[in-house]
Amino acid sequence: MFIRSLAQRGFKKAAVGVSQSTLSIADFRSDTCTTPCDKMRDAMANAVVGDEVYGDDPTTNKLHRDMAELLGKEAALITTSGTQANLISMMLMNDKIGSAVVIGSNSHIMYYERGGMASIGGVFGYILPNLPDGTIDMDALKYHVPSPDNPHKVKITGISLESSQNNCGGRAIQPAYISEVKKYAKKNKVKLHLDGARAWNSALYHGLSMKEYVKDFDILNVCMSKGMGCPALSVIAGT
Ligand SMILES: *Cc1c(COP(=O)(O)O)cnc(C)c1O
Helix, strand or coil, rough: CHHEEEECCHHHHHCCCCCCCCCCCCCCHHHCCCCCCCCHHHHHHHHCCCCCCCCHHHHHHHHHHHHHHHHHHCCCEEEEHHHHEEEEHHHHHCCCCEEEEEEEEECCCHHHHHCCCCCCCCCCCECCECCCCCCCCCCHHHHHHHCCCCCCCCEEEEEEECCCCCCCCEEECCCCHHHHHHHHHHHHCEEEEEEEECCCHHHCCCCHHHHHHHCCCCCEEEECCCCCCCCEEEEEEEE
């Protein structure tokens, strides 16, 4: 099954010359590569539901509460995907149409989200270089933030980090670096966001609870579909 799915997805090399009987691989690229088991289907079919807009959906309410607590933030909100969660987060950091949020040159937002923050959100992605350890170069941040008081310049209202940093080999950015950026962002009245699609892994890597690892972020989003066993869904947390 797995080999067939690899071949269908174009991973021909991986599927060639390996007999199914000798191959035992668990596919952790994304939970979207797996299908729900009977227990998950049962849980979905039997979930107590209601109107979420009126706050009458007990299952959604519980997830919102549990996630806000787990991430140590005031509130949480389900979104259908990580891309949607990033887009909403970028828009929430925007003062007015024409503001900018700093994103890393190797970030998911930069590479894989069709520039939605600009085309849908009206937020300019101010791209600064990612270093190989997944951080955004602190010198570059200090050079470009805060925006000078000059009518030619776009106003930077937020900084977005990613951890683990997918395109930097899945690096779990250091808590000390996050604190340094937070201090600098706060001093300059700029919001700090984490694309924490796989932040669970980063927290575990650094031996911290999720709450501790994400404490410096004003807003963050996490994917339920990246190694958490859930086929869809992201959650935004913040004020
Ligand atoms: C997967 C991923 C996303 C997007 O999540 P989708 O649910 O696929 O839209 C965003 N950021 C990072 C770092 C990711 O790995």
